[in-house]
Amino acid sequence: MESNGGVSSMVLETVPAAEQKRKFEPLTAHEMSGGNVQYRKVLVPPHRYTPLKKAWMEIYTPIYDQMKIDIRMNLKGRRVELKTRSDTPEVGNLQKCADFVQAFMLGFDAIDAIALLRMDELYVESFEVEDVKRLRGEHLSRAIGRLSGKGGKTKFAIENATKTRIVIADRKIHILGSFVNIKVARDSLCSLILGSPAGKVYSKLRAVTSRLAERF
Amino acid sequence: MASPRGGGGLKALQQLRSAEPPQWLSPSTELAEAARAASDHLFSSLRPFCPKSPFDRLLIEGFDAEQIWQQIETQMQPLVSGLRRDLKWFERNPEEIREGFGGRRVVEEERKDLEGDEELEEQEELGFDDDDDDDGEDDEEEEEERGGGGIEDRFLKIKELEEYMEDDEAREYGGSKRKHRGGGGGGEEEEEDEDEDIEGLGDSGSEEDDMNARYEDFFGGEKDKGSKNKQKLRKESKDLDDYEDMLNEDSNEDDESENGSDEGLTGDDASLGQLEEGTLSTHEKHLKKQRLKIEQMEKANLEPKTWTMQGEVTAAKRPKNSALEVDLDFEHNVRPAPVITEEVTTSLENLIKSRILDVHFDDVQRLPSLPSKGPKEKKELDENKSKKGLAEIYEEEYEQKTGLVSAPLSFSDEQKKEASLLFKRICLKLDALSHFHFTPKPIVEDMSVKANIPALAMEEIAPMAISDAAMLAPEEVFAGVGDFKDEGELTQAERKRRRASKKRSKKKKFKADTIKRMEMKARNNTINNGKGEEES
Numbered sequence: 001m002e003s004n005g006g007v008s009s010m011v012l013e014t015v016p017a018a019e020q021k022r023k024f025e026p027l028t029a030h031e032m033s034g035g036n037v038q039y040r041k042v043l044v045p046p047h048r049y050t051p052l053k054k055a056w057m058e059i060y061t062p063i064y065d066q067m068k069i070d071i072r073m074n075l076k077g078r079r080v081e082l083k084t085r086s087d088t089p090e091v092g093n094l095q096k097c098a099d100f101v102q103a104f105m106l107g108f109d110a111i112d113a114i115a116l117l118r119m120d121e122l123y124v125e126s127f128e129v130e131d132v133k134r135l136r137g138e139h140l141s142r143a144i145g146r147l148s149g150k151g152g153k154t155k156f157a158i159e160n161a162t163k164t165r166i167v168i169a170d171r172k173i174h175i176l177g178s179f180v181n182i183k184v185a186r187d188s189l190c191s192l193i194l195g196s197p198a199g200k201v202y203s204k205l206r207a208v209t210s211r212l213a214e215r216f
Numbered sequence: 217m218a219s220p221r222g223g224g225g226l227k228a229l230q231q232l233r234s235a236e237p238p239q240w241l242s243p244s245t246e247l248a249e250a251a252r253a254a255s256d257h258l259f260s261s262l263r264p265f266c267p268k269s270p271f272d273r274l275l276i277e278g279f280d281a282e283q284i285w286q287q288i289e290t291q292m293q294p295l296v297s298g299l300r301r302d303l304k305w306f307e308r309n310p311e312e313i314r315e316g317f318g319g320r321r322v323v324e325e326e327r328k329d330l331e332g333d334e335e336l337e338e339q340e341e342l343g344f345d346d347d348d349d350d351d352g353e354d355d356e357e358e359e360e361e362r363g364g365g366g367i368e369d370r371f372l373k374i375k376e377l378e379e380y381m382e383d384d385e386a387r388e389y390g391g392s393k394r395k396h397r398g399g400g401g402g403g404e405e406e407e408e409d410e411d412e413d414i415e416g417l418g419d420s421g422s423e424e425d426d427m428n429a430r431y432e433d434f435f436g437g438e439k440d441k442g443s444k445n446k447q448k449l450r451k452e453s454k455d456l457d458d459y460e461d462m463l464n465e466d467s468n469e470d471d472e473s474e475n476g477s478d479e480g481l482t483g484d485d486a487s488l489g490q491l492e493e494g495t496l497s498t499h500e501k502h503l504k505k506q507r508l509k510i511e512q513m514e515k516a517n518l519e520p521k522t523w524t525m526q527g528e529v530t531a532a533k534r535p536k537n538s539a540l541e542v543d544l545d546f547e548h549n550v551r552p553a554p555v556i557t558e559e560v561t562t563s564l565e566n567l568i569k570s571r572i573l574d575v576h577f578d579d580v581q582r583l584p585s586l587p588s589k590g591p592k593e594k595k596e597l598d599e600n601k602s603k604k605g606l607a608e609i610y611e612e613e614y615e616q617k618t619g620l621v622s623a624p625l626s627f628s629d630e631q632k633k634e635a636s637l638l639f640k641r642i643c644l645k646l647d648a649l650s651h652f653h654f655t656p657k658p659i660v661e662d663m664s665v666k667a668n669i670p671a672l673a674m675e676e677i678a679p680m681a682i683s684d685a686a687m688l689a690p691e692e693v694f695a696g697v698g699d700f701k702d703e704g705e706l707t708q709a710e711r712k713r714r715r716a717s718k719k720r721s722k723k724k725k726f727k728a729d730t731i732k733r734m735e736m737k738a739r740n741n742t743i744n745n746g747k748g749e750e751e752s
Contacts, residue, residue: 111605118607153599160598163613165606176606202597210595 029088040082040098041074048105049078058110059101062117067093071101099124106174107167113176125182126174132193143193144168154198158188161205184208225257252276252284259288266295300433307383376435596629 030037044052052059056073063071063082070083080101084094096117103113103124116122129135135143147168148155155166162185164177173189175182188201228250235247259274269291276284306313496504523534524542531539554560571577602609615621706714 109605111607114605115607115610119610122606122610149599152601156601157597157599160602163606163609178610205597206595 028086029084029091029093030086032091033084038084038094040094042080042082042098042101042105044073044078044080044105046078048107052080052104055104055110058114059104062114063097063100067097067117069094069097071097103176107169108165108174108176112165116176119178121178122176123179123182124174124176125186126172127186129171129173129193132190135193140171143195144170146192146195146198147173147189149198154192154201157202158185158205161209162188180212184212224253225260228253228257255284255288259291262291262295266291268294297432300430301436304433304436373435380434 052073060071063069068085068088070085072081072083073079074081082094082097082101088094100113100116103116104110106124106126108124116124129140129143129147133143146154149157155168158164159166162177162181164175164181164185166176166185166189167174175185175189177185184205188205191201191204192198231250232247232254239247253276256274256276259271263269263272271287271291274284274287279287523529523538526533604612612621701710
């Protein structure tokens with residue numbers, strides 16, 4: 001180092017630039033945030049408390065081991081708290097984990113929500129039945145029934161056809177999937193809310209999904 | 217000729233009177249002769265009172281009943297109207313009657329005569345009614361109707377009407393002041409009938425007069441005009457071109473032609489004067505006729521045409537609702553509705569029957585769809601909850617996209633897949649059983665455990681029999697033994713040991729063999745013995 005420095009001090013103009021440059025490694029997430037630890041917390045609704053307990057290990061393992069994010073359950077506050085570690089590889093890992101946990105809280109299964117961790121382009125869209133059409137009383141109940149179908153078959157049909165996951169929680173509807181698929185699923189659900197029969201929705205679904213499949 | 221005729225006439229009248237009613241039903245020449253004679257007599261007797269009449273005597277010989285009647289009519293018309301006028305006058309001035317009855321006034325006498333004649337005339341009229349055809353009756357009726365209905369405004373004077381009404385009222389309510397009542401009020405006829413019956417003993421004629429009441433009775437219209445109108449009307453009804461040759465007709469025509477305009481001359485004197493000018497020749501008459509016609513046509517041309525004759529007429533230019541009264545002719549673009557008759561219905565029914573028998577119906581047949589493409593493979597929507605997680609689905613999608621894993625065989629149905637799999641398995645087993653030529657398993661991209669068969673064995677055309685030795689690996693063959701030594705490497709003790717073990721094994725073997733041999737022998741002996749016993 002001294003010889004170099006000596007050489008450089010002796011002959012300043014003639015040293016090549018390649019030797020001058022030092023190669024740096026990319027910053028870790030920890031360093032990027034200036035050494036600060038980042039937190040996320042996700043509230044647990046009462047009806048997801050028990051399922052969380054059951055599926056805790058499925059949630060914990062990928063987050064802790066693969067995403068390298070600290071996760072803990074605050075029982076008193078009924079919260080799941082996430083924290084970055086020093087060796088968290090990506091900046092966005094924390095947010096992904098938070099989304100994953102949030103998706104679980106909305107009602108999705110752990111195995112379905114895990115897709116959020118693995119793929120970047122998946123989103124969760126939520127809307128209410130009232131956003132589509134103002135329904136009251138029996139009409140509302142009937143619309144919700146129409147959405148699910150007998151034994152949930154209509155919902156599953158849409159899920160399978162569009163490669164999405166749908167959660168119908170009373171009046172709220174959550175859809176998990178890629179952008180295009182969410183759109184198709186949303187259109188089908190909206191047409192069901194507006195009153196079209198399931199058969200019609202099926203035929204439309206078939207047409208759209210076949211077209212989508214052809215494209216790729 | 218009058219007197220003998222007169223005597224005959226009276227006799228004839230008597231005869232007519234005495235004739236029974238049924239006799240009149242059938243035509244008899246005797247009665248006809250009598251009637252003619254009677255009429256002739258009456259005619260001549262009345263002749264002095266009709267100065268205007270063109271006939272001196274009634275022309276009977278060779279004349280038709282119609283013609284005779286016409287002659288009588290021409291005489292009677294002016295006479296009757298004059299009498300009526302006089303009656304009216306009498307009504308207004310009842311004192312005159314008394315004076316007439318009491319006094320010796322000529323007028324009264326004449327009037328009386330007239331009255332008497334009137335009676336006769338009435339009877340005559342009745343007689344002729346019986347004698348002549350119904351035409352005569354019709355004629356009279358026509359005249360009466362026309363006379364009663366023809367209202368002319370100039371005659372209807374309000375003042376006279378009022379006077380008349382007052383007189384009538386006085387008559388009705390004021391009691392029987394007057395003896396003689398002429399053609400009384402038509403409206404009060406019914407009420408006056410009683411009075412008439414009581415008073416009018418000799419008024420049989422007046423009763424009849426009431427029945428034949430006419431316009432002139434009420435308003436004392438122009439006799440001449442009335443008579444002219446009546447003549448005109450009579451002409452119209454009788455198609456009078458045939459009678460032009462007759463003098464009576466000619467004279468009447470002259471009167472009319474000279475008084476062609478509506479403003480007829482009043483009074484009998486004017487008509488009489490014209491007649492006296494002289495008859496015109498045929499040519500002149502013809503010319504007059506034509507001139508008249510020409511005048512009429514020119515007059516019509518000068519006037520504006522009726523709206524029906526004008527070209528295009530809007531609703532504003534014609535009177536209200538006038539189009540309803542006219543028969544408009546225009547083209548109908550619609551076919552007129554068919555008239556349903558029995559024939560039509562029977563024809564329809566026959567057609568229906570024949571169609572049914574032929575089984576020839578005009579049913580609409582669906583067009584056969586063109587077989588352009590084969591039936592598309594419809595992707596069934598799986599209605600069950602998917603067993604794979606979402607992540608796995610996307611994983612597969614990604615793999616397919618990038619080409620890491622080839623796409624699986626596309627089957628439409630799960631059950632089909634299962635069925636094909638089962639069949640392949642069965643086929644494999646059957647092939648294996650049937651011959652030694654082994655067909656290898658189909659390449660199915662499954663993560664299934666492969667059978668531990670060396671590849672060589674699979675491809676080799678060799679019998680199925682496989683020795684265990686081939687299956688085991690070299691080390692597995694010597695699984696139990698420790699380290700091996702060659703014969704040269706062996707120590708003496710080891711050599712001895714090997715030899716001893718060999719001997720031991722051989723001994724064992726020998727012993728086993730001998731035991732077997734002995735058993736075989738024993739078995740054979742027993743069999744032989746058995747056989748020998750059987751033989752012996």
